[in-house]
Amino acid sequence: MEVASFLIVFFMVRYIRNSLQTAQQFPEWDRILVIVQYAASGLLAAEIFLDSDFTKWIWHLMLLGMVGAAYLLKDFRPVRNLWLAVGPYILVSLFSDIIAIFDSGVYKTIKDILDVAQIFALVWLIATWVSSQKQQKALEKERIKRLQEEEQGRIIANQNVMLEQLVAERTAELTRQKEELEQTLSELKTTQDQLIQREKMASLGELTAGIAHEIQNPLNFVNNFSEVSVELIEELKEERKRDDRDLELEDEILGDIAQNLQKITHHGKRADSIVKGMLQHSRTSTPQQEPTDLNNLADEYLRLAYHGLRANDKSFNATLVMDFDDKLGLVSVVAQDMGRVLLNLFTNAFYATEEKRKTGLEGYQPTVQVSTKRTEDHFIEIRVRDNGCGIPQAVLNKIYQPFFTTKPTGQGTGLGLSLSYDIVTKGHQGELTVDTEEGKFTEFIIRLPT
Incomplete structure (x- = not known):
């Protein structure tokens, strides 16, 4: 009886401490439970060496106190299932000791029934304890999972805050870069227009020498045919002053002058086309x-x-x-x-x-x-x-x-x-x-x- 009671008390205290994590959550209760463990050990030693009936009632009080605390105290509500597991054993043991004191004859008569009941109570205690442990493990896993999910949620929330901050910073940076790129693009367009104009002027410079050479030829023709035409006109004037004018010669001179004028016109247009081409080449308008x-x-x-x-x-x-x-x-x-x-x-x-x-x-x-x-x-x-x-x-x-x-x-x-x-x-x-x-x-x- 005393050994069973000791084991029950010992495992009840351990179960309460582990389930409620009293060392972290309820340090005052944890110290009391540790004292109860030491008291149960001392009571078991006293029972072995003194062999007194007084100790069995202390065991009953200790067990009833443990169950009562688990059932009545607010902090111990999560372990109320202890009453379902230990209650039948405590009731059968207490009833058996009370009958033995007040009516030994009846006790002897129903002792076998009480022993069987006590065995069934122990079996019930063990079965309930095993089931409770399984439930406890499942609850612990659920609790750990919930804590992990909460921690994951906090991490995600923190990451979201950081991401929002990074996005805001990146958006501001991209906006700044966009403005800088737009400014750079505007400057590049201006520079491009300047470079294109510079290229036009550079190619115009390349043309200058060629234009000078090409325009010199028609100008030489114009000058030469103009001089020849002036000489022909002077010759025509002299011929007209003569008394024996040669009309055929005059017609020939006039024909030569006409041909010279046509050649002057042709080469003048040639020079004009070269100048126009040069002007067109240097234009900036569309x-x-x-x-x-x-x-x-x-x-x-x-x-x-x-x-x-x-x-x-x-x-x-x-x-x-x-x-x-x-x-x-x-x-x-x-x-x-x-x-x-x-x-x-x-x-x-x-x-x-x-x-x-x-x-x-x-x-x-x-x-x-x-x-x-x-x-x-x-x-x-x-x-x-x-x-x-x-x-x-x-x-x-x-x-x-x-x-x-x-x-x-x-x-x-x-x-x-x-x-x-x-x-x-x-x-x-x-x-x-x-x-x-x-x-x-x-x-x-x-x-x-x-």
């Missing part, structure tokens, strides 16, 4: 497309580019090959823009042949070919081919990029081909392609829709 003779345009800019290069380098010489389609007709283009494209291609072609000539290749003759053709698929093709040094395959896909150039520093802006590509593809909805073999040739092909 031009309009108009029917243009591409054969004449290509011929004029080829000669201007060639004579411009020769003006800077007297030793340079190249063969010009022109193959123009007589049936090409007028093509609607922006003449000054297309002239700028042709000038860039011609200048690059002459530069490539000059660079190859400088290598001292024996028997090499710089040659630039220009051809026009109306294709069967309703396109106009302009081909500019040179037998220069070609374009390396490594940089072929970069030649249309702004500011990319293979020329030495100071000899190229890197905008010529980029602007030419935009003029052909965006301004005229055409195509600008290149075929090249390093060390042998380069051919640019302009295709314009008719």
Whole structure:
């Protein structure tokens, strides 16, 4: 009896302490429960050595006190199931001891029944205890899971707060970067317009020497035919003063003067067209497309580019090959823009042949070919081919990029081909392609829709 009571008290105290975590939650109760454990141990020792009936009532009081505390005290409510487990055993033991004191005869009569009842109470206690432990473990797992979920929830909440803060900071940073990019883009557009104008002026500078050479020829003709015409007029005046005037000679002189005036008009118009072309080339306003003779345009800019290069380098010489389609007709283009494209291609072609000539290749003759053709698929093709040094395959896909150039520093802006590509593809909805073999040739092909 005493050993069973001791074990019950010991496990009840342990169960309460573990279930309620009294060491953390109720430190005062935890100290009392520890004292109860020590008291139960001392009572068991006294029972063994003293063999007194008085101790059994102390066990009853201790058990009843434990169950009562578990059932009545607010802090112990979570362990009320102790009453269901221990209650039957305590009642049977208390009833048995009371009957033994007050009526030993009855006690002897029902002792076997009381022993059986006590055994069943112990079985009930053990079964309830095992079930309670299982429930306790399940509740503990649930509690741990709930705590983990709460902790996870707190972590997620903290992360959300941090993410919101980061998003706000990132949004502010992106807004600032957007404003800076817009400002930079505006500055880049302004710089681009300035660079484009600079490229136009640079190409205009390249034309100056060629224009001077080309315009000098018609001016020389104008001057020469004017002087001859003045002499013819003086000769005509003298002939008219003579008494024996030769009317046939006068008619011949008048015919010569008329022919000279026609030649003066022709070469004057030639000089006028050169000046107009130069003015168009330097325009900054948005031009309009108009029917243009591409054969004449290509011929004029080829000669201007060639004579411009020769003006800077007297030793340079190249063969010009022109193959123009007589049936090409007028093509609607922006003449000054297309002239700028042709000038860039011609200048690059002459530069490539000059660079190859400088290598001292024996028997090499710089040659630039220009051809026009109306294709069967309703396109106009302009081909500019040179037998220069070609374009390396490594940089072929970069030649249309702004500011990319293979020329030495100071000899190229890197905008010529980029602007030419935009003029052909965006301004005229055409195509600008290149075929090249390093060390042998380069051919640019302009295709314009008719």
